[in-house]
Amino acid sequence: MDWVNSILQGILLGGLYALFAAGLSLIFGVMRLVNIAHGDLIVLAAFLGLTITSTFGLHPLAAIIIVVPAMAVIGYLLQALILNRTLGDNILPPLLVTFGLSVLLQNGLLEIYTADPQKLNAGAISTANVALGPLYVGVQPLLMFGVSIGVIASLQWIFYRTALGRAFRATSDNAEIAQLMGLNKAHVFALAMALSMAVVAVAGIFLAMRTSFTPASGPGRLIFGFEAVIIGGLGNLWGTLAGGVILGVAQAIGAQINPGWQILAGHFAFLVVLAIRPRGLFPRVEH
Amino acid sequence: MLEARNLTAFYEDFQALFGLDMTVLENQVIAVIGANGAGKTTSMRAITGLLPSSPGMVRWKGQDIGHLRADQIAALGIAMVPEGRQLFASLNVEENLIIGGRSGRSGVWNLSRVYELFPVLGERRHQAAASLSGGQQQMAAIGRALMSNPELILFDEISLGLAPIIIKQIYQVLPDIIGGGISAIVVEQDISKALAVADRVYCLSEGRIALEGETGSITREEIFHAYFGV
Ligand SMILES: Nc1ncnc2c1ncn2[C@@H]1O[C@H](COP(=O)(O)OP(=O)(O)OP(=O)(O)O)[C@@H](O)[C@H]1O
Ligand SMILES: [Mg+2]
Numbered sequence: 001m002d003w004v005n006s007i008l009q010g011i012l013l014g015g016l017y018a019l020f021a022a023g024l025s026l027i028f029g030v031m032r033l034v035n036i037a038h039g040d041l042i043v044l045a046a047f048l049g050l051t052i053t054s055t056f057g058l059h060p061l062a063a064i065i066i067v068v069p070a071m072a073v074i075g076y077l078l079q080a081l082i083l084n085r086t087l088g089d090n091i092l093p094p095l096l097v098t099f100g101l102s103v104l105l106q107n108g109l110l111e112i113y114t115a116d117p118q119k120l121n122a123g124a125i126s127t128a129n130v131a132l133g134p135l136y137v138g139v140q141p142l143l144m145f146g147v148s149i150g151v152i153a154s155l156q157w158i159f160y161r162t163a164l165g166r167a168f169r170a171t172s173d174n175a176e177i178a179q180l181m182g183l184n185k186a187h188v189f190a191l192a193m194a195l196s197m198a199v200v201a202v203a204g205i206f207l208a209m210r211t212s213f214t215p216a217s218g219p220g221r222l223i224f225g226f227e228a229v230i231i232g233g234l235g236n237l238w239g240t241l242a243g244g245v246i247l248g249v250a251q252a253i254g255a256q257i258n259p260g261w262q263i264l265a266g267h268f269a270f271l272v273v274l275a276i277r278p279r280g281l282f283p284r285v286e287h
Numbered sequence: 288m289l290e291a292r293n294l295t296a297f298y299e300d301f302q303a304l305f306g307l308d309m310t311v312l313e314n315q316v317i318a319v320i321g322a323n324g325a326g327k328t329t330s331m332r333a334i335t336g337l338l339p340s341s342p343g344m345v346r347w348k349g350q351d352i353g354h355l356r357a358d359q360i361a362a363l364g365i366a367m368v369p370e371g372r373q374l375f376a377s378l379n380v381e382e383n384l385i386i387g388g389r390s391g392r393s394g395v396w397n398l399s400r401v402y403e404l405f406p407v408l409g410e411r412r413h414q415a416a417a418s419l420s421g422g423q424q425q426m427a428a429i430g431r432a433l434m435s436n437p438e439l440i441l442f443d444e445i446s447l448g449l450a451p452i453i454i455k456q457i458y459q460v461l462p463d464i465i466g467g468g469i470s471a472i473v474v475e476q477d478i479s480k481a482l483a484v485a486d487r488v489y490c491l492s493e494g495r496i497a498l499e500g501e502t503g504s505i506t507r508e509e510i511f512h513a514y515f516g517v
Contacts, residue, residue: 163389166378170386173375176337179357180367182390182435 003256005135010252011245012141015148016210018244019203020225022152022237023196029235030168030192031087036098039222040105041197045071045204046213047109050118060120060209068201075197079190087189102218109215117212126209144206149241151199156237158195168192227270233280242281246273288313288470289334289365289439290346296326296333303329305494311439316465317472318485318502322514325491327474328370331441334472335367336360362390366437370444370474372424374416380427381412387431394436395467401430404460422453429457429464439470447476458484478510490514 024038035041045067052063082101086093128139159165171178171188179185207213207221224247232243247266254265273281289311296304304326311317319327332338334345336357344353352360366387374383384401402409405426411419416427425445432440446454461484465471475481481488482502490498490513498505498513 163385166382166386167389169377169382170375173377174373176357177369177373177375178386179337180335180361180369181386181431182358182361183386184356184358 006252006256007249008132008135008137009141010249012137012145012248013251014228014245014248015141015145015241016203016206016244017224017228017247018241019148019151019199019206020221021228021232021240021244022155023199023203024222024225025229025232025235025237025240026155026196026199027192028229030172031189032091032172033083033087033094034091034098035196036095036222037101037105037218038098038200038225039220040102040109040218041071041075041200042204042207042221043109043213043215043218044074044105045197045201046120046208046217047113047118047215048201049120049205049208050113053120060122060205063120064202064205067205068198071197071201071204072194075193075195075200076190078197079193080186083193084186084189106215106218113215115214115216117214118208119212120205120208122209140209144210147202147206148244151202152237152241155195155199159237164191224266227266230280231270231273233277233283235284236280236282239280239282246281288348291330291334292344292346294330294333294340294344296329296338296340298329303494304333307491307494307496309489309496311470311472313470314465314468315470315487316485317470318481318488319472319474319491320476320478320481320488320510320514321491321497324493326494327491328443329494330491331367331370331443331472331474334360335365335441361435362392364392364436364438365441366432366435366439367441368425368428368432368443368445370447372421372428374419374424374427374431376415376417379413379415380408380419383416383427383431384408384434387434388436390435392436396433396436398434401433404433404463405430422449422456425449425453425457429460433464437469439472440464441472441474443474445473445475446480454480478507478514482510 020042024035027033027035048067048070049060049063052058052066053060082097083094086097122140125139129136130139159168167183167188170181171183171185175185228243228247229240231246232239246269250269251262251266255262291307291309294304294307295302307330321327329338333340336355340353342353343351346352347363347365352363375386378386384398407423408427408430416424419427445457458480473481473484485502487501488499488505489496490510492513498509
């Protein structure tokens with residue numbers, strides 16, 4: 001029963017990893033940008049949540065209502081003012097700039113919030129359980145998993161069923177021709193980053209409710225996000241969810257064998273998938 | 288309604304256009320011909336804003352559009368059917384057409400009109416654009432440009448690489464399109480096709496206009512001379 005329970009925990013944790021990954025995947029899909037600062041932006045959202053909950057005495061889940069639009073605006077401006085200038089034929093400038101941003105965010109957050117570990121207090125729901133047959137499952141992980149699926153389903157819907165998504169796909173296919181159709185590339189990219197940061201906001205709050213975090217927590221989340229994206233296959237959001245779940249389950253199995261092996265087992269699963277299926281388990285079909 | 292004056296264009300240090308003057312009047316069809324590398328595509332890209340041009344070089348209905356972005360120029364009613372079709376490969380046929388119409392300019396062209404013009408597109412509306420044949424892709428690219436209800440369409444290599452029967456079909460619908468009050472610039476390698484459809488011809492050679500004139504007033508010998516520079 002321990003095993004079943006820990007695998008179930010792994011699956012639920014995978015939802016959070018998928019949230020870390022979804023924004024990363026979206027940005028790569030639309031503009032071929034690998035955002036090295038993605039993890040640090042998740043942590044920025046977590047600290048924003050911390051400030052908002054402590055200033056206004058809000059529950060973390062209520063703070064999401066403020067942090068999501070705030071991060072979306074930050075994302076739009078970040079893309080419009082800085083990242084758009086770095087995009088071109090050469091993939092190095094955007095990598096370097098987002099790496100620089102990562103360092104900047106870590107040091108900025110350290111300056112403001114110190115290195116002390118922080119956590120968002122979610123109150124009763126963080127300890128509540130529901131019985132699932134013979135198992136007891138935490139309400140909070142279940143909620144987070146449900147929200148993750150909801151977020152991914154929404155992204156999928158936006159991508160394939162709305163005018164905005166059509167603009168994302170057209171610009172991703174051929175930015176130059178998309179401009180001939182009246183799409184302003186700079187604006188489309190900025191909207192994509194805004195959407196990515198809205199997802200990051202949810203991920204950041206969930207991270208902060210689940211575990212303690214510091215200004216240095218970003219790179220670790222970036223790695224988990226990366227691994228989930230790559231396991232699932234680039235450009236496929238449901239694949240990303242599957243990637244997150246596989247990563248979560250691998251970590252759970254590792255931890256079950258030996259508590260010290262949790263993170264290592266996740267990396268190991270990532271390497272195995274990469275070795276067997278270099279394009280991930282569910283790569284987007286290329287035409 | 289479109290006026291290019293002393294239009295120049297560069298790829299980094301390489302100068303591809305050396306001061307073109309080109310005029311398109313209302314309801315006029317212009318043919319642009321010239322050997323490979325003459326600068327035909329480059330001039331289309333400069334007019335549509337895909338290549339930067341300087342203020343004053345391109346005017347549209349009297350307004351200077353030389354400094355505008357491609358999406359802003361598109362919104363003013365200039366559309367292009369690019370060389371090599373360049374449909375959005377991961378969008379289906381209908382989505383490609385809808386993207387073409389996203390500027391929201393009003394006019395006679397909409398999805399059903401395009402499907403009337405090219406019934407095969409209607410039959411394959413949910414198919415991925417990349418899965419169409421070359422001729423069908425050209426029809427979709429033309430439909431996509433029409434969806435913006437443009438006042439001027441630039442056709443870059445309208446028939447290149449297409450089967451003769453498709454070329455015939457496309458030239459058959461061209462009068463329908465242009466008859467609706469749209470001006471056109473047609474880039475065409477096939478000189479007799481170009482002369483048949485156009486009111487006026489520009490022949491480019493090495494980034495310059497080697498010859499221009501009304502189709503009735505210039506001879507094949509003159510064109511031949513300008514085309515091959517002999
Ligand atoms: N992206 C580019 N970078 C550098 N030079 C270019 C680029 N595109 C075109 N050129 C050069 O500019 C000149 C004009 O090219 P352009 O594509 O306009 O010719 P074209 O008349 O359209 O030829 P074709 O009939 O082959 O389509 C050529 O010398 C070409 O080599
Ligand atoms: Mg060309």
